[in-house]
Amino acid sequence: MSDDLIKLERRDSYALLKLNRPRKLNALNTRMWQEMLTIIAEAEADTSIRVLVVCGEGNAFAAGADIAEMQAVAEDPSLPNTIASLTYKVQRALTYFTRPTIAMIRGACVGGGCGISLCCDIRIADDTARFGITPAKLGLVYSLSDTKRLIDTVGVSPAKDILFTGRIMLAEEALSIGLINYLWDTDSLEQNMLKLVESIINNSQTSMVANKRIMQMILDGASDDNEITRDLFIDAFGSKDFTEGINAFKEKRKPSFSV
Incomplete structure (x- = not known):
């Protein structure tokens, strides 16, 4: 298995950006954010990539932040600014990626994982997908840019519900409020992703x-x-x-x- 926590797999006219920490359900740590920034820049420079598909290795898209690292952040006052700056750069690079982007979501898509998916142009999921944005359960504040992307996607009232309750949402509800664009069963998700990519690159x-x-x-x-x-x-x-x-x-x- 590759030691890279973020992988770029090039296919015909598109590429997969894979979060590659499956044993931890792709929980996001600083190294992953750093590698993601590098990989997005690499993909941006490669004009043969006409669509970028962001996905998670294994059974989850991304199950939020790495809790062990969050504990370290709480103990070191210098870390929050560093991590906030890094995550902002990554999300901005993905949001402003010049070609279409798709988040392909299986399993947990929580916290920073949901934030990454909201930076993509289109979100597709299978029926195992679960969504949540949980700063209220951790005593944290969701950034303005993250909050704006959420509101732009689902509207003000659903965004308030998501942020105030911090609850985990099933894929069917996510589809009904516009958090995802398409919902397919597990066996057909990748096949339908390929059809969607083909319809774009043509x-x-x-x-x-x-x-x-x-x-x-x-x-x-x-x-x-x-x-x-x-x-x-x-x-x-x-x-x-x-x-x-x-x-x-x-x-x-x-x-x-x-x-």
Whole structure:
């Protein structure tokens, strides 16, 4: 077994970013956050990766923070700032990853694990998945950026319920409030993930990257077009993908977009 706590497994046109601490249900420690930051940067630099799928090795996505390390944090006043800075950098890098991201969730998706999943564009799960954000049970405070991603995903009232109760939520409820996009049974989760990835990578990369960038601008507070968004919109008309899309439509065939 690899000693790496975070693995990047490249496949055809996509890659799996795997949390690799299955004996601890992928409980997150500082080394994992450090490795994740490096791996996300590596994936960002590899333009052959058109979709990044984040998942956990074994039977859990991530069961929150490593409790042993949390005890050390409580005893050392210098550690909270260091860990907060590191987790912020990782989550920001994943949120602003330029191509589509998918969180594929089995088992526990709690605390920081749920926070990681909320940084992804799409969340899919099987019926073993369990979700919770539990700072209220530990005397901690959820960060503003984490809280905003939660509210952007499920809305204010469900976010308050999740944070105030700290309860563990079944996958069916997570689907009903929009915390996840798709729910499949255990045996078909990976097969359906592959179908979802294929449906994304078969589309125009030009459209995908630009639309993701514009949606993130809206989430960051933009409410009207600016020079960047106008250029993205206008430049697409001169792209090879637009030419291919129009030709494919006229010829009644599937488009073959540039990589």
